Amino acid sequence: MNCMRLRIGDQSCDIELLEEAAPETCAGLKEVLPLKTILGHAKFANEEVIFMVPRLFKRENIVNSVSPGDVGYYPDRQTICIFYGEIVPFAQVGLVGRVRYGLDVLRSIAPAVWAAPRFIDVAYEAQP
Amino acid sequence: MSQAIKQLRSATEAIWTRPPAGLEALSAMHRPPSGDLPKRLYANFDAYWLAGILYQLREMCGDGVLDGATLARVAGRTSEIAARRLRTWGLDEAAGTVEFAADELAGAKSPGALKDILSELIVFIDRIHVWIDSTIPWAEMGDMGPVRIPRIEQ
Numbered sequence: 001m002n003c004m005r006l007r008i009g010d011q012s013c014d015i016e017l018l019e020e021a022a023p024e025t026c027a028g029l030k031e032v033l034p035l036k037t038i039l040g041h042a043k044f045a046n047e048e049v050i051f052m053v054p055r056l057f058k059r060e061n062i063v064n065s066v067s068p069g070d071v072g073y074y075p076d077r078q079t080i081c082i083f084y085g086e087i088v089p090f091a092q093v094g095l096v097g098r099v100r101y102g103l104d105v106l107r108s109i110a111p112a113v114w115a116a117p118r119f120i121d122v123a124y125e126a127q128p
Numbered sequence: 129m130s131q132a133i134k135q136l137r138s139a140t141e142a143i144w145t146r147p148p149a150g151l152e153a154l155s156a157m158h159r160p161p162s163g164d165l166p167k168r169l170y171a172n173f174d175a176y177w178l179a180g181i182l183y184q185l186r187e188m189c190g191d192g193v194l195d196g197a198t199l200a201r202v203a204g205r206t207s208e209i210a211a212r213r214l215r216t217w218g219l220d221e222a223a224g225t226v227e228f229a230a231d232e233l234a235g236a237k238s239p240g241a242l243k244d245i246l247s248e249l250i251v252f253i254d255r256i257h258v259w260i261d262s263t264i265p266w267a268e269m270g271d272m273g274p275v276r277i278p279r280i281e282q
Contacts, residue, residue, distance in 0.1 A: 036145050038258055043266060052258055054140060056186075056247050076183050077254060117262040119145070 003100065004029065007121040008039065008109055013102030014125070015071050015082070022061040022096040025073050029053065029080075029096075033124040041114040047085030049106060049113055051120065053078050063095045071097030084110060130241070132232040136248035139225045140255055147259050149221040155263070157218050168264050171217040175257035178210040178226075179250050186246040189239045196239045203246060204234030214256075222256050 006013040017026040032053050042048035047068070059075045065087075066072060072081040072093025081093055084106040099106070112118075129137075154171060155164045185203045188194060194202075207230035214223040229249040236242035 038262060040258070040262065041266075052254060054144065054251050054255075056250065076180065078251060115267050 001100075001127050002026070002030075003125050003127060004033065004097065005123045005125045006039075006102070007123070008105065008118075011102065011105045011109070013082075013105050014100045015097040016100045017097050018061070018095060022073070022094055024060055025057040025094060025096045028055055028057040030124050031055070033122055035122045036119055037122060038117050039113055039120045040117040041110060042081065042090070044088065045081075045083075045090040046088045047083065047107075047110065048087065049082050049084060049110055050074075050079050051122070053080060057094075059094055061094045061096065062092050064092060065089060066093065066095070069099040069103055070095060071099060082106060130244070132229075133244055133248050136225070136229060136245070136252055140248070140252045143222075143252075143255055143259065148219060148256055150218040151259055151263065153218050154260070165264070167217060168260060171214070171219065172257065172260045172264060174210060174213045174217070175253055175260060178206070179253040179257060181206055182246050182250050182253070186243055186250065189243040189246070196236070196242060199239070200233055200236045200242050203242065204230045207233060207249065210253075219256065222252075225252060 002017050002019060004015045004017060006015070017029065019026040032055055035053065037051045037053070039049055039051045042050055056078055057073060057075065063072070066083045068083055068085050070083045072083070073079070073096045074081050074091060074093050076091070082099065084099075084103055154167060157167060159167055182203060185199055185206070188199060189196070207226050211223040211226035211230060214226060226249070229245060229252075232245050233242065233249070236245060
């Protein structure tokens with residue numbers, strides 16, 4: 001299982017990459033990581049945090065609905081979308097990952113991120 | 129990688145973790161009668177929609193509906209106008225990058241070259257947007273006032 005690890009201050013969150021379902025996006029993410037970027041909060045989809053990556057990837061594994069822990073790529077904005085709770089559907093995303101560890105971390109920091117975006121570090125972790 | 133792509137990518141790297149020049153000055157800019165926040169909202173959506181429109185033009189590259197020369201011209205002209213708006217908000221360096229890209233877009237020799245330039249420009253503009261967006265107090269703005277619709281007095 002290969003994953004993206006988010007370092008948010010002294011806390012972390014692991015996202016399993018769905019390499020079979022979204023191979024090009026996952027390969028593209030591997031290329032641009034590690035990365036320091038700005039974590040923000042979605043404005044109209046309720047419990048979702050987001051960060052931008054510096055490349056466009058093609059649309060793949062597009063879904064119409066998501067669940068807590070799902071991770072999407074919003075192709076129109078080169079944005080990784082992490083759904084950490086109750087979602088009000090806003091736009092279609094490509095399903096590219098699943099939070100395996102740290103969903104509670106995201107839930108706990110989300111109000112502060114909504115108040116003020118912050119920098120995070122994102123790394124690629126190859127796991128056996 | 130072409131020189132234009134390298135230049136655009138380098139411009140994005142320069143603002144990836146450091147705010148673009150002019151971002152703080154945007155707040156202090158005197159544009160009466162509006163105060164600080166309206167300028168940031170306008171600048172925010174100028175950048176947001178430029179990236180959004182360019183993304184749609186990129187999607188049209190090679191679909192055969194518009195020929196490459198027309199797409200290149202539309203993309204170049206759209207970027208040129210958006211650059212002017214960024215200058216209005218004091219984001220001169222960003223505007224310079226968009227103007228450079230506008231020239232490159234207008235002169236793109238193939239749909240593939242056009243698509244590559246658009247891809248890099250979209251990322252650059254979206255990063256500018258992320259920075260402007262992060263200065264806006266969205267959480268506090270939630271319920272600032274009722275909807276007001278002007279009515280014709282009878």
